[in-house]
Amino acid sequence: MSRTFEGIIEAFRLILAFDADLLQIVFLSLQVSVTAILLSTLLGVPLGTLLALKPEKKTRLINKVIFTFMGMPPVVGGLIIYLLLSRMGPLGVLGLLYSPTAMIIAQIFLATPIITGLTMVGVRAKGEKIEETARSLGAGSALAAWTVVKESRFGIFGAIITGFSRVVAEVGAVMIVGGNIAGHTRVMTTAIVLETRKGNFELAIGLGIILLIISFVVNSMLYNIQKGGRSY
């Protein structure tokens, strides 16, 4: 028990001292996950909006595929990207395995279905009616689609934030394709696994606290957005 307590004290000391190793790990985590989410948003929001505006009958199969991929276990996602990027894989020549880029690709693979699926659900609620209204006011296809996105913004923000909280906290995929190399591909979750195994609890607890704080901030945003969405 006293060891855990000492770990917590030491963790706070590391955080407050802006420990270089710890900062580097936190920074890389955020860099990888934020980049992945930005790119997933560019893919997922237009795709989800498009699917939501099509008649459900036509998109039934693709909907099921997307919902299945939303629940993809990160290790399986990591394995698939690993096979693609490894030397013998189809994209092996790019030499991306065990790099932050590979980790970004893996997280895009995990987050895009989530953002697409949740955008689709958010837009479908009123999308058709919004599109109809926009068109009745003289909007062309592009403006009508943009109006749908703007009007469904609460649902879409929720989708993006859910995607972020999922990838920033996952360990399986980044471990497989990143390799947890110190100073290069080590992120918060993989460092926690390693440091715990080494019995080096201070850093693990410190990173755990930071992850929880990030999760708290992100989920507070989600909560506020959803509350905002309801009260109007």
Added chain:
Amino acid sequence: MALPNNGLERLRIQRKMALVFQKTLLFKDSVWNNVAYGLRARGYSRGEVNKLVDKLLEQVGLKDLAARRADTLSGGEAQRVAIARAVAFNPELLLLDEPTANLDPVNIELIEEMIRQLNREKSITVVMVTHNVFQARRIADQVIFIDQGEIVEMGPTEKIFTDPDNENTRLYVEGKAIF
């Protein structure tokens, strides 16, 4: 008449018409921006949009609501904003689907007056669907009586209400028919 399938030609004709649905959807934005939507969609300059929207809101008595979030309005206010939004770009034809359904008498009166005013001052042809015979008599110049999707009779309002040719029309305007 069916609209042509050609996208641009269709858009050109659509842009001369405005439609207000029975259940209005206003954008989650200010009343002012809602009314400006159709003008912006047609590429009006910022200056023109400002001038036209301010003038219209003044004309139809919605100036005080300009800054309000459109999704916080009452049903009657929302319907008036929807009509203002629909006529902002001076359409030639305004289609209204039961615009006063489920509204209180004060708002019905306000909306009917707004429709008369738009027809008179902006020369917009209004085609309006209503189940309320009294409302049709109050505001229409011409009445088309439709039963089960078929046109039964059409003509000047006074003739339809005082001397209809069709027996069903007579029963309906006298409030005796049950459909």
